[in-house]
Amino acid sequence: MTVLPALSPFRTTARIVLGVFLLFAGTAHLFFAREEFAAQVPSWMPLDTDFVVVASGIVEVVLGAALIFLPRWRVHIGWIVAAFFVAVFPGNIAQYVDGVDAFGLDTDSARLTRLFFQPLLVAWALWSTGAWRDRRTLRGSTRQ
Numbered sequence: 001m002t003v004l005p006a007l008s009p010f011r012t013t014a015r016i017v018l019g020v021f022l023l024f025a026g027t028a029h030l031f032f033a034r035e036e037f038a039a040q041v042p043s044w045m046p047l048d049t050d051f052v053v054v055a056s057g058i059v060e061v062v063l064g065a066a067l068i069f070l071p072r073w074r075v076h077i078g079w080i081v082a083a084f085f086v087a088v089f090p091g092n093i094a095q096y097v098d099g100v101d102a103f104g105l106d107t108d109s110a111r112l113t114r115l116f117f118q119p120l121l122v123a124w125a126l127w128s129t130g131a132w133r134d135r136r137t138l139r140g141s142t143r144q
Helices: 009-031 034-038 049-069 071-098 108-115 118-128 135-141
Strands: none
Touching: 009 034, 009 049, 009 071, 009 118, 034 049, 049 071, 071 108, 071 118
């Protein structure tokens, strides 16, 4: 088993904060902001909108809990969380392109500005888990 280098307390805190953020967002998907999240599901999505909202909420709850409670798997989880943020980005683009109001984003400039935050979430996931830094350590451990 490969031992990963320790993370700084700041990175660990950032990982836990991201986990809490995902837990909150996932809970919001499921219980009190379903309509707001439905506004982000692209019209071209071939699945039922409510299913997409509920499924993505469940994924967010699982990923948030994993970030908080599975630090041993932080690198793998970091890559998965980053991929999730990339996967939901088309919904943010669709919200901008279609001019859909949700979460107080009621102008094109507000929706456009939001698009620039998605890469920051990807970077947060990779940095706070050490996923980018420790990718070679894990890759080297599988070549035995």
